[in-house]
Amino acid sequence: MLVKNRLITGDAVEKIAELPDNHFQLIIADPPYFQVLLGEQWDNQWKSPEAYLTWTMKWVQACRDKLRDDGLFYIFGQLGKREHTWLHACSMICRELAYHDMIVWDRAVGYNERYDSFTPQYEMALAVKKANDAKPWFDKDAVRVPYDEDIIAGYLKDKRYKDMDRRREHLRKGKYATNILRVPSLKGNSKEKIGHPSQKPIKLIEMLVESSSREGDWVLDPFIGSGTTAEACERLGRKWIGIEIDPAYAEIAKQRIAALKTLDRQTLF
Numbered sequence: 292m293l294v295k296n297r298l299i300t301g302d303a304v305e306k307i308a309e310l311p312d313n314h315f316q317l318i319i320a321d322p323p324y325f326q327v328l329l330g331e332q333w334d335n336q337w338k339s340p341e342a343y344l345t346w347t348m349k350w351v352q353a354c355r356d357k358l359r360d361d362g363l364f365y366i367f368g369q370l371g372k373r374e375h376t377w378l379h380a381c382s383m384i385c386r387e388l389a390y391h392d393m394i395v396w397d398r399a400v401g402y403n404e405r406y407d408s409f410t411p412q413y414e415m416a417l418a419v420k421k422a423n424d425a426k427p428w429f430d431k432d433a434v435r436v437p438y439d440e441d442i443i444a445g446y447l448k449d450k451r452y453k454d455m456d457r458r459r460e461h462l463r464k465g466k467y468a469t470n471i472l473r474v475p476s477l478k479g480n481s482k483e484k485i486g487h488p489s490q491k492p493i494k495l496i497e498m499l500v501e502s503s504s505r506e507g508d509w510v511l512d513p514f515i516g517s518g519t520t521a522e523a524c525e526r527l528g529r530k531w532i533g534i535e536i537d538p539a540y541a542e543i544a545k546q547r548i549a550a551l552k553t554l555d556r557q558t559l560f
């Protein structure tokens with residue numbers, strides 16, 4: 292029996308293989324992007340784009356077996372600076388699994404100076420499912436974005452609506468999130484930052500977890516880094532498994548989860 296809420300230290304390809312098949316409702320993978328963070332050994336461990344792509348397909352195929360038939364699998368990647376390997380990865384991944392959507396993470400501010408083009412501001416998450424005819428579980432209502440107050444005020448002037456209290460209540464629920472998720476990236480001095488160079492904002496990961504899994508579902512993150520997916524799952528009542536090859540990052544993630552568990556449950560759920 293798989294023990295829930297566990298961080299496994301080791302290589303993703305090896306450790307994914309040990310997990311049960313058809314088990315995870317949601318897989319969130321934020322792998323090394325390949326030579327994006329030039330100072331990090333883990334992002335520069337492949338000699339060529341081809342070697343990186345071969346490795347990518349190994350862990351993607353391993354994850355495919357672990358995904359439930361109605362599950363979703365998000366794979367983060369980035370274009371915009373010198374790198375374009377992600378384009379090839381997307382094409383190869385969509386030959387193994389079925390394309391479902393491309394989510395844009397709008398980081399709200401540009402992340403690198405560039406003088407020969409526009410300043411890059413987004414990353415992506417390719418969403419794939421197990422087969423073309425698969426029907427992934429997705430809850431649009433779980434992730435709504437509040438309307439601005441002036442928009443609400445404008446809508447409430449519309450005389451066609453007789454029951455304004457109902458209308459107000461409806462508008463207060465917010466609108467469906469689009470596939471452009473605007474969540475500011477973490478600044479160096481952000482309170483959320485805990486010592487990983489590519490830590491994702493918790494809000495972003497929560498949006499994926501809330502929309503693409505139910506309470507009690509299993510979620511896998513094969514490159515868990517500082518434990519962002521684990522924290523999102525703890526907060527939202529999902530069972531999680533995380534894999535991380537670097538023992539130092541694994542320790543950071545473990546401490547992060549331990550600290551979370553000592554918080555008042557009211558704050559957590």
Ligand SMILES: C[S@@+](CC[C@H](N)C(=O)[O-])C[C@H]1O[C@@H](n2cnc3c(N)ncnc32)[C@H](O)[C@@H]1O
Nearest residue numbers: 302303321489490491514516517519535536537
């Ligand atoms: C982009 S980071 C993930 C960041 C994470 N989403 C967060 O919010 O902290 C990728 C992580 O993959 C880890 N990694 C690299 N190669 C790995 C492998 N073969 N197996 C498991 N983890 C690996 C790196 O150590 C790094 O922490």
